[in-house]
Structure formats: C-alpha cells, structure tokens
Amino acid sequence: xxxxxxxxxxxxxxxxxxxxxxxxxxxxxxxxxxxxxxxxxxxxxxxxxxxxxxxxxxxxxxxxxxxxxxxxxxxxxxxxxxxxxxxxxxxxxxxxxxxxxxxxxxxxxxxxxxxxxxxxxxxxxxxxxxxxxxxxxxxxxxxxxxxxxxxxxxxxxxxxxxxxxxxxxxxxxxxxxxxxxxxxxxxxxxxxxxxxxxxxxxxxxxxxxxxxxxxxxxxxxxxxxxxxxxxxxxxxxxxxxxxxxxxxxxxxxxxxxxxxxxxxxxxxxxxxxxxxxxxxxxxxxxxxxxxxxxxxxxxxxxxxxxxxxxxxxxxxxxxxxxxxxxxxxxxxxxxxxxxxxxx
Numbered sequence: 360x361x362x363x364x365x366x367x368x369x370x371x372x373x374x375x376x377x378x379x380x381x382x383x384x385x386x387x388x389x390x391x392x393x394x395x396x397x398x399x400x401x402x403x404x405x406x407x408x409x410x411x412x413x414x415x416x417x418x419x420x421x422x423x424x425x426x427x428x429x430x431x432x433x434x435x436x437x438x439x440x441x442x443x444x445x446x447x448x449x450x451x452x453x454x455x456x457x458x459x460x461x462x463x464x465x466x467x468x469x470x471x472x473x474x475x476x477x478x479x480x481x482x483x484x485x486x487x488x489x490x491x492x493x494x495x496x497x498x499x500x501x502x503x504x505x506x507x508x509x510x511x512x513x514x515x516x517x518x519x520x521x522x523x524x525x526x527x528x529x530x531x532x533x534x535x536x537x538x539x540x541x542x543x544x545x546x547x548x549x550x551x552x553x554x555x556x557x558x559x560x561x562x563x564x565x566x567x568x569x570x571x572x573x574x575x576x577x578x579x580x581x582x583x584x585x586x587x588x589x590x591x592x593x594x595x596x597x598x599x600x601x602x603x604x605x606x607x608x609x610x611x612x613x614x615x616x617x618x619x620x621x622x623x624x625x626x627x628x629x630x631x632x633x634x635x636x637x638x639x640x641x642x643x644x645x646x647x648x649x650x651x652x653x654x655x656x657x658x659x660x661x662x663x664x665x666x667x668x669x670x671x672x673x674x675x676x677x678x679x680x681x682x683x684x685x686x687x688x689x690x691x692x693x694x695x696x697x698x699x700x701x702x
C-alpha cells in the first residue's frame with residue numbers, strides 16, 4: 360500500500376496527468392498550494408476535508424454550548440439535531456451543485472452525479488430546514504435555537520474557507536494587487552479546472568474567511584446585550600448574505616449569470632430578504648439576556664467539550680469532503696468532463 364505525504368519545496372509546474380505518480384508531487388509554495396494531505400493506495404486524503412471538519416467541530420461545539428446556556432436543554436434533542444444536520448448540509452450542498460450543472464446532469468446523469476461537487480449555500484438551506492424540523496419535533500423555541508446555531512456557525516465557516524484556500528476552489532479573478540496568490544500545484548482546482556497556473560488571483564477564500572471571522576465577533580458581542588429571540592439569526596443572514604454578495608464580484612470561477620449576477624448572488628439576495636423577514640418576526644418577541652452571562656457560557660463550553668456530537672460532525676464532514684479517488688477531483692471512477700465543486 361502506497362502512502363505519501365505532501366512536503367514543502369520550491370514551486371514548479373508538473374503536468375496533472377503524472378501528478379499522482381510522484382512521491383512528492385506537491386512541493387509548491389504557500390498554504391494555498393497544499394492540496395493533498397496523504398495518498399493511501401488509490402485513496403487521496405485532501406486537506407480540505409480535514410480543515411473543514413475542524414471548522415465543523417468548533418461550530419457544533421459553540422452552538423451546543425449556546426443552546427445549553429440559553430436553557431434549551433439540548434440533551435432532549437441533540438442526537439437528532441447534530442446527527443441529522445451534517446447529513447442534510449452535505450445533501451443540500453450537493454443538490455445545489457447539481458442544480459447549477461443541470462444541463463450536464465441531464466446529458467450525463469450518472470457521470471455528473473459521481474463527480475465531487477458541493478455548494479455552500481445549498482448546505483445552509485439544508486441545515487436551516489433541519490433546525491426548523493428539530494424545533495418543531497422537540498417543541499423547542501425556534502428563534503432561540505436559530506440564534507444558538509448562528510452564534511457558532513460563522514467561526515466554522517471561516518475555517519471552512521481556509522479549507523477552500525488549500526483546495527483551490529472558490530478562487531478569485533486575476534489581479535495585480537499585492538495580496539494576489541498564484542496556484543501552481545497541479546492538484547489545485549484553480550490549475551486543473553480553471554487553467555490558471557501561475558496567474559495572480561484575488562485570495563477570495565481568505566476574504567470570506569476574514570468576513571466570517573468578523574461576523575462571528577459581531578454576533579458574539581451582540582449576544583452580550585439585551586435582545587429579542589431571533590435577532591442574532593436575522594443579523595447572521597443579513598450580514599452574511601451582504602458579504603457573500605460583495606465577494607462574488609471578485610470570484611473567478613466560471614459561472615453563468617442572469618442580469619449580471621451569479622446564482623450565488625441571487626441566493627444571497629434571497630437569504631438577505633429572509634433575514635429581514637426573520638428580524639420583523641423577532642421584533643414581536645420580548646427582550647432577554649440568555650446569552651449575555653460569560654460565566655454560564657464558559658461552563659457550557661466546558662460541559663459541551665465532552666459531548667460526542669461534535670466528534671460525529673467531524674467524522675461526517677471529513678468522510679464527505681476529505682476522501683477522493685486517486686485523481687484529485689474524482690471518486691476514482693471514470694467520468695467525462697472536469698469535476699464541478701463550488702462553494
């Protein structure tokens with residue numbers, strides 16, 4: 360059984376057709392060129408899955424602690440919530456990706472379905488539907504549950520964008536800015552899919568990571584003040600959607616447009632509107648300070664650290680996003696055309 364680990368050296372160009380035959384084919388400068396973590400026989404482990412799984416763990420840990428802090432008694436429903444949410448998020452992101460490639464799916468349904476491809480906004484919709492379903496099933500305050508989830512999710516999303524940075528997906532447009540990065544690793548999606556080897560690009564994944572980290576801080580500060588149940592979730596939708604809408608202007612992956620906007624921008628507009636509607640609904644709720652006490656938050660974080668649910672989230676995300684076939688961007692099966700992963 361073959362096992363190779365990526366190392367660091369000087370940047371060079373290697374044809375992708377021979378990339379997986381080299382013991383140290385990933386010797387390229389910068390975190391953004393660190394695609395493969397290890398190769399085990401015909402299985403490739405990509406850094407994307409590992410980093411995204413870490414982000415998922417932190418998001419689940421904080422969200423679980425926030426639910427406990429708010430007095431929602433998550434032990435009554437946590438198995439259903441955290442057992443189903445990762446699955447729904449993966450299915451939603453996969454469904455959205457296939458919807459974007461509906462023409463290819465109609466022409467080659469099996470081949471298209473077998474290509475790795477995910478879209479974050481579809482995953483968000485799937486997760487939101489899961490939260491609504493759990494709240495109804497367990498008779499939990501829907502607004503408070505949404506707020507608790509929103510307090511953890513941006514941090515996980517920020518780390519997930521670093522994962523995109525390593526994989527080469529969600530890359531930016533060519534630019535002459537000093538912050539530009541250059542993808543040279545043949546396993547990077549920016550190279551094998553977008554054909555942008557060595558071209559200076561906007562580091563849009565890092566823009567998104569920074570934006571989500573700031574959003575996490577803003578929501579954390581907001582939670583320290585008197586507020587109405589639902590306002591945090593509404594703020595997440597409004598601010599997060601605005602950030603996604605803006606960053607799309609410098610993203611470089613080829614995407615069909617309607618009226619000058621990408622599908623992701625149209626979804627961002629829809630989620631922005633949902634945030635405004637949720638805010639209007641939240642204004643009818645009484646003020647509370649359930650998330651304001653730092654001592655109770657620290658106690659809840661300590662208690663939640665021993666929960667099995669964040670571990671399950673890690674396993675689910677890592678298996679779905681971290682394992683690929685011998686060729687990066689495939690499940691090891693013969694398919695025509697390039698894989699179509701989007702986020």
